Amino acid sequence: MSHDHDHDNELDPFAARVRALETILTEKGLIDPAAIDVIVDTYETKIGPRNGAKVVAKAWVDLEFAAWLKRDATAAIASLSYTGRQGEHMQAVFNSEATHNLVVCTLCSCYPWSVLGLPPVWYKAPPYRSRAVIDPRGVLEEFGLTLPAATKIRVWDSTAELRYLVVPMRPEGTEGWSEERLAELVTRDAMIGTGLAKEPA
Amino acid sequence: MSRHEAAAGLPAGIDEPVFTEPWQAEAFAMTVALHDKGLFSWGEWADALATEVNRPGAASDGHDYYEHWLAALEKLLSAKGVAGKGDVDALAAAWERAAHATPHGKPILLENDPRSTEGRSGPTNGRGGAGA
Structure with a gap:
């Protein structure tokens, strides 16, 4: 892609095609450029893994909420106002000593946007998408996560209709912590399953 | 946010920005807006995107992801007779x-x-x- 800006303006071919689509769609009344800016701003700054971290932290301290999340994650998450634009269904999968959960989208890049924002590059790239199912333990080791041999790894393949949120195990030594403090321990990777919640410092 | 070592064999960049160029953000936002308008379902979108990202030659580091995204959007709009x-x-x-x-x-x-x-x-x- 060209980034040669030394003489005059230049649009690379992709940027030019996006502008062409915007022009056509705006003229047809299918999009409003101001609304496009709002969507970009929302996904760049407002929606991100902090949303999911609050869901997990609440599940850690509120057993009733945890049960609801297990039973009907779509409704439990919506009760915190994190509703998916896509109207997709959510399922929360809970890690335990016996089972570790890992989320992938082998087909393309389906991801729980409403609670995690947009997916990281590696989630969308072919190696993760193909290998997470074939060799989940090996993939986790490459992320620096070695699980006990006795821990089963369950891989969940996302679709456009159903997306998954991993609820990692609550770290030890966090008794009595507030939800806000606990949420700080919940990383994006922990909610995809390529990591664990951080240990208290 | 986590910041462990980049995994060997898997793409690096654990905490990279969501979009690396403005057109990627615009292509993404247009897709969301058109879905909100009811032009296509997320199932249709996932099928269109999957066709593009699973073509042979897709970069293993995923840097061309939004190029596939744009191609999927263009083909869907063409198939719908919009553009x-x-x-x-x-x-x-x-x-x-x-x-x-x-x-x-x-x-x-x-x-x-x-x-x-x-x-x-x-x-x-x-x-x-x-x-x-």
């Missing part, structure tokens, strides 16, 4: 000419295309933009 490839090619070429004709530091406007008087409703002039 044909010829129209997009011609208009993209006009935008590229407009950019070249715009002095550095000034906003790029489609009116700056030196050939804009030729009109945009005519047939594709064969100078279609690359890509897709």
Whole structure:
């Protein structure tokens, strides 16, 4: 892609095609450029893994909420106002000593946007998408996560209709912590399953 | 946010920005807006995107993900009769000419295309933009 800006303006071919689509769609009344800016701003700054971290932290301290999340994650998450634009269904999968959960989208890049924002590059790239199912333990080791041999790894393949949120195990030594403090321990990777919640410092 | 070592064999960049160039954000946002308008379902979108990202030659580091995204959007819009490839090619070429004709530091406007008087409703002039 060209980034040669030394003489005059230049649009690379992709940027030019996006502008062409915007022009056509705006003229047809299918999009409003101001609304496009709002969507970009929302996904760049407002929606991100902090949303999911609050869901997990609440599940850690509120057993009733945890049960609801297990039973009907779509409704439990919506009760915190994190509703998916896509109207997709959510399922929360809970890690335990016996089972570790890992989320992938082998087909393309389906991801729980409403609670995690947009997916990281590696989630969308072919190696993760193909290998997470074939060799989940090996993939986790490459992320620096070695699980006990006795821990089963369950891989969940996302679709456009159903997306998954991993609820990692609550770290030890966090008794009595507030939800806000606990949420700080919940990383994006922990909610995809390529990591664990951080240990208290 | 986690910051462990980049995994060998898996792409690096654990905490990279969501979009690396503005057009990627715009292509993403247009897709969300068109879905909200009811132009397609997320199932249709996932099928279109999957077709593109699973083509042979997709980069293993995922850097071309939004190029596939854009191709999927263009094909879906073409299939829906909203924006044909010829129209997009011609208009993209006009935008590229407009950019070249715009002095550095000034906003790029489609009116700056030196050939804009030729009109945009005519047939594709064969100078279609690359890509897709």
